[in-house]
Amino acid sequence: MRVLLLGGTWFLGKAVAADALARGWAVTTFTRGCSGPPPAGAVAVTGDRTSRRDLAALAEHGRWDAVVDTSASELAPRDVLAGARLLEPLAGTYVYVSTVNVYRGWPNEPLEDHSELLEAPADADADFGRLPPGWTGPDWYYGRQKAGAERAVRHAFGDGRSVILRPGVILGPDEYVGRLPWWLARAARGGTILGPGTPDRRIQPADVRDVASFALDRASAAEGGSFNITALGDETFGDFLNACVEVTGGRGVVEWVPDRLLLDAGVKQWTELPLWRTSAGVWAVDSSAARAAGLSTRPIRETVLDTWGWMESGGRPVAHPRWDEHGISPDVEAGLLTAARLASTQAGRASGG
Ligand SMILES: NC(=O)c1ccc[n+]([C@@H]2O[C@H](COP(=O)([O-])OP(=O)(O)OC[C@H]3O[C@@H](n4cnc5c(N)ncnc54)[C@H](OP(=O)(O)O)[C@@H]3O)[C@@H](O)[C@H]2O)c1
Known part of the structure; x- marks a missing residue:
C-alpha cells in the first residue's frame, strides 16, 4: 500500500505513521515542519495545506492508494475541499478524521x-459558525467546521471512496491536550485524590493506537463509510483512576466528590477535572458500525500504563496552549474535598445517621 498522511508528526498522525510503517507500507507525510520531525522511513514533503502551490508540489509525489487526513483539526472546510479536489485523481480512498x-x-x-x-x-x-458576541447557546463552531470538512471530502471523493471517522476523546502516548497526563501527574503526587462524581460512571476514551489501526484498516479496505470511534463503555471512571493510581506506584487514595458539589463550586467540566463531564450523551456514543468493520479497543489500563511510560521517559510534546488549561491546584482540590466531607457529615446528621 502507498499511503499519504496529511499530518504524521503529531499524536494521532504520529501513531498512524508508525502503524503504517510497521505494516510495511510506503508512507508519504505532508506537514509544515512545525510540530515535530517526520517519522524515519517516510518520504516527508514539507508544505502548508492552505497553500495551493504547496499542494501542487505535493501532488507530484503521487499516486497513492489512500490518503489519511489527521491534520485538519483547525482547517476550514474550503481548504480541505481544495486539497481533496487536487488529490482526487491521485488517490483511491480518502480517510478523514472528523x-x-x-x-x-x-x-x-x-x-x-x-x-x-x-x-x-x-x-x-x-x-463559518463563529459565535456572535454574548452568545449563550451551544458552542457548535468546531463541530460545524468539521461537518463542513466531512462534506468537502465527500464532495471530492464521492461516498464510495470517502471514509469518515468520528472519534470521541482520544488518549494515549503523545497526548498533547493534557487530559490523561494531568491525571497521571496527580496520581503520582499521591495523597487523597479527588474523584469527580461517582466511580461507576461509564467512560469511552479510545486509545490513539486503536484509532490509528482502524484508520489504516479502512484505508486498505477501499470502501466508503462513516464510523463513530469510541471504546465500548464497559469501563468506568473508577477503573480509569484506579489504573492511574496503580501504574504510578499506588501512592494515592481516591475520594469521590458528588457532581452537585463540584457544579455548585463552579469547577469547569472537561478541563479543570479532565474528562469529567455530566452531560448525558458524552459517554453514550454507539460505535457498532466500526466494531462490525473490525474496530478493537484495548482496556483503559493499557492506555494509562503506556502513557505513564511515555511521561516517565520525558514525554511531553512541544508547549501547547491547551496543556495548561487542564487541572486544578492542590489547594482547590483540598478545599473541595473538605467541603464534600462536611456536606456528607451534615447529610448524615440530618438523616439521623
Ligand atoms: N485529540 C482528540 O481527542 C481528538 C478527538 C476527536 C477527533 N480528533 C481529530 O483527530 C485529528 C488528529 O488530531 P491531532 O490532534 O492528532 O492532530 P492535529 O492538531 O489535527 O494536526 C497536527 C498535525 O497536522 C500538521 N498540520 C497542521 N496544520 C497544517 C497545515 N496547515 N498544513 C500542513 N500540515 C499541518 C502538523 O504538522 P505541522 O505543525 O508541522 O504542520 C501535525 O503533524 C484531528 O482532525 C482532530 O480533529 C482529535
Missing part, C-alpha cells in the same frame, strides 16, 4: 452513526 462534535446532539444525547449532523457547506471559510 469528530463526534459534528453531531447536533453531542454531548447532550446518546449518539449513533446516523444521528443528525450539524449543517455546514463544503466550501465554508474559517468564520
Whole structure:
C-alpha cells in the first residue's frame, strides 16, 4: 500500500505513521515542519495545506492508494475541499478524521452513526459558525467546521471512496491536550485524590493506537463509510483512576466528590477535572458500525500504563496552549474535598445517621 498522511508528526498522525510503517507500507507525510520531525522511513514533503502551490508540489509525489487526513483539526472546510479536489485523481480512498462534535446532539444525547449532523457547506471559510458576541447557546463552531470538512471530502471523493471517522476523546502516548497526563501527574503526587462524581460512571476514551489501526484498516479496505470511534463503555471512571493510581506506584487514595458539589463550586467540566463531564450523551456514543468493520479497543489500563511510560521517559510534546488549561491546584482540590466531607457529615446528621 502507498499511503499519504496529511499530518504524521503529531499524536494521532504520529501513531498512524508508525502503524503504517510497521505494516510495511510506503508512507508519504505532508506537514509544515512545525510540530515535530517526520517519522524515519517516510518520504516527508514539507508544505502548508492552505497553500495551493504547496499542494501542487505535493501532488507530484503521487499516486497513492489512500490518503489519511489527521491534520485538519483547525482547517476550514474550503481548504480541505481544495486539497481533496487536487488529490482526487491521485488517490483511491480518502480517510478523514472528523469528530463526534459534528453531531447536533453531542454531548447532550446518546449518539449513533446516523444521528443528525450539524449543517455546514463544503466550501465554508474559517468564520463559518463563529459565535456572535454574548452568545449563550451551544458552542457548535468546531463541530460545524468539521461537518463542513466531512462534506468537502465527500464532495471530492464521492461516498464510495470517502471514509469518515468520528472519534470521541482520544488518549494515549503523545497526548498533547493534557487530559490523561494531568491525571497521571496527580496520581503520582499521591495523597487523597479527588474523584469527580461517582466511580461507576461509564467512560469511552479510545486509545490513539486503536484509532490509528482502524484508520489504516479502512484505508486498505477501499470502501466508503462513516464510523463513530469510541471504546465500548464497559469501563468506568473508577477503573480509569484506579489504573492511574496503580501504574504510578499506588501512592494515592481516591475520594469521590458528588457532581452537585463540584457544579455548585463552579469547577469547569472537561478541563479543570479532565474528562469529567455530566452531560448525558458524552459517554453514550454507539460505535457498532466500526466494531462490525473490525474496530478493537484495548482496556483503559493499557492506555494509562503506556502513557505513564511515555511521561516517565520525558514525554511531553512541544508547549501547547491547551496543556495548561487542564487541572486544578492542590489547594482547590483540598478545599473541595473538605467541603464534600462536611456536606456528607451534615447529610448524615440530618438523616439521623
Ligand atoms: N485529540 C482528540 O481527542 C481528538 C478527538 C476527536 C477527533 N480528533 C481529530 O483527530 C485529528 C488528529 O488530531 P491531532 O490532534 O492528532 O492532530 P492535529 O492538531 O489535527 O494536526 C497536527 C498535525 O497536522 C500538521 N498540520 C497542521 N496544520 C497544517 C497545515 N496547515 N498544513 C500542513 N500540515 C499541518 C502538523 O504538522 P505541522 O505543525 O508541522 O504542520 C501535525 O503533524 C484531528 O482532525 C482532530 O480533529 C482529535
